[in-house]
Amino acid sequence: MYLWLIVFLLAFSSKGSTAVNQHPLPTVFESVSDDWDLNKPFTANTTVNFVFATASSLLQAAPNLRYRNGHTIVPGIVRPGTLLYHGREDSIIPTTEWVAFDPEISYGLCRVFGSLEGSCWHLTFAAARPLRVLYFDGASVTQLGGGEMDSQDIITWGEIRPDLVIEEGLRIQKLCEWGKPLGLDGFVRMGTISEMMLCNFSSVNLVSSQHLKSAPSKIFQSSPPPPTAPIKPEPINSESFILLRALDRFSQYPGVMHVQLDLSHLVSFYDEKLAPSLVAVRSDKPRLEHCLLGITEEDLMRVRKYLEEQVLETPWPSLESGGNHLDWPTHLHSIVELYGETLEDIWNLVNSTASLAARPATQRVKDVFQLVESLVQRFVLYNVSPPSGFDKNETDVTWASSIFRECTVSHYLVISTLSLTTSEQLLRDAVEGTTREICRVLTKMWAYGVHDGLSEIFHDRVAEHPHEDLKKADALLYTWKVELGNLMKWLDWGVWLRCRPACKEQEQCYIPAWPFAVGNVSGMVWREDNPQPRCLKKLEPFTYADDEQ
Structure with missing residues (x-):
């Protein structure tokens, strides 16, 4: 009896094993051996590394200051209850304006552009509902006309217009007009500072309105000159140093956490199917020189249509309804x-x-x-x-x-x-x-x-x-x-991207970027051709940490 049972079980087990062997699980890759040749690197003109590098660096200050000419546009959500800050010379709540994600930024700008009598109104708001925003990567807040605002220009003006780089009032007006029928509440930009262009303040609730005393800011000694003018601003000062230290927390991952981006609707100008004309534009150029100037009108219109029809007019399931999209x-x-x-x-x-x-x-x-x-x-x-x-x-x-x-x-x-x-x-x-x-x-x-x-x-x-x-x-x-x-x-x-060796006490690691000028007293610059992290000392006038060596 027991012998018969053992024979039966062995036979059944054998049949089951055979069945499994006859139906192997499918593999993910079905490639010929040549596909796994260890001596074949990727071709020089591939963009997969650029797509990966930009997508993995979104909302992080350091890599976006380094490669300031952004190539990525991503929809996102600012969650209800998120605090937003706005500094101004009066207590009037605007209709359309810029807001900051951190009070240090808004208070600093309030001192720059506020009343000369030391009066600053600092307003705090909270998002009343999920705010749908569009994020431009790179140093997209930078007003220098070197390609930093190219992706915005495509939406704002319908073409790349470096000559209109300082027309910020008209820029926010046109962006919001374009975004309104698409359900957009604002646009997020980064550089040394991060900000959101808020299209309608009815989407936020006023939390507090504080009338503060303040001394005039020394962060900016004068307004930025036109892009074609010689640029020799004053040295950076200790006030700027303190602000830069506060902003350094957004330097690396996770970056600005106030915004949740939906990468399932990401738009990249490194997508060769979406913007094929840019392949020739950036051919044999280092990444620092990549820009969108030179894109054909056909590709430009394709990008705008894709944004409007495929991205903004569809739901964003990974953010709004959970969905089953990958994080x-x-x-x-x-x-x-x-x-x-x-x-x-x-x-x-x-x-x-x-x-x-x-x-x-x-x-x-x-x-x-x-x-x-x-x-x-x-x-x-x-x-x-x-x-x-x-x-x-x-x-x-x-x-x-x-x-x-x-x-x-x-x-x-x-x-x-x-x-x-x-x-x-x-x-x-x-x-x-x-x-x-x-x-x-x-x-x-x-x-x-x-x-x-x-x-x-x-x-x-x-x-x-x-x-x-x-x-x-x-x-x-x-x-x-x-x-x-x-x-x-x-x-x-x-x-x-970080300072090597690491900065000492009372020093701050920093990548040279607008609007903070850095350098020695005799050679101030707003922009560098190859910006690298370096340590700044808390001194007046401000110097590099290695100037004395």
Whole structure:
């Protein structure tokens, strides 16, 4: 009896196993082997890295000050109850005006443009309902005419108009007129400061109206000159330093949290299907020189139509009704968080000019490999191994292509199960393309280390004394440096924008940007061709932290 039961169960189990083997689960990627060639980087003209970098940096000050010519427009929501601030010379509630997300900004501007008698009315409002807004990335508040307001110009004037950069009153009027029939309540812009153009104050409730005493502000010594005039403003002062320190909390992720963006309706001028004419405009130019000036009228009209019909006239389910859309900001940031810090640590080790380079090359090789393997090892399938009889000096890394694939797929799995909007398909391609290149480079670096016997995963191949030869260690470090340097330059993530070395006490890390001038006394500038973070001292007149060195 029991023997019969055991035979029955074994037979049933065998049939079940056979059935499972006959119906394997579908895979996400069905690619030929050439698609996972570790020696094939992305083409030079791809935009997936730009889409990823901009989308993962939205509402964060540092990367948007660095790349001030914005290429992204995103709808969003300001939640009910969100406090908004407005400073002025009287207590009148305006119809259409600018509001700030922080009282430091509104109070500072109140002192700049308020009464000369030291009178400042500071008004606090709360959103009475969800406010539908449109966000322009880059330093979109900047009035210099160098491309920072291009995406706004397309809506405001119907063309790129650098000559109208200071026509802010007319700008907000026209933007609000365009947005009213589309249900927009305002427009969010960033730069050194963040603000919202509020189209109708009936959408907010007055919380308080304070008549404050204030001294005239020293933040601006004079009005900004026309874009074509020589620019030599006064040095930045301690008051500006204090304001910049307050604003620094928006420098990196999550940035300005008062606005929730709906990336499922994102519009990017790096979308080659939406604005193909810009491919030639930015060809062979560094990202700092990318702008929208030169877009054809056909592409311009396509963008406007897409905004009006596909974005603003449809519901935003990911924000208004929950929906089943992916939390794109979190997903993008999780990738940056996974790789950003470790890639930087590896770079400090392989870069011969970095502070950590004082360590012997033989030790740095081991340290670098340990970091690389920490990112790769969970994708090494059990049956993966260099071929038998493999020469440790061999440069063929074909055997590791499955690791490259597994790594890339891991970032794509969650997206493949969702129904995607057109904007999300663009983001999906950006995620796949960006992580694909990260995984390719890391797998290749790791495979070179395996060849040299550095990995304990392959116990039979671990070298007894790997890289005790200084010349060989230097050669491998150089190979890694080239591979990683190209990758990090291609990624160009905002998370790496910070002062090095870190600023000291009573210093502030800052990226030169309008309207705060920085520099030495003899050479003040409002704008730099290649703005880099640097430390500013709290001194009068203001100087760079390294001026005395």
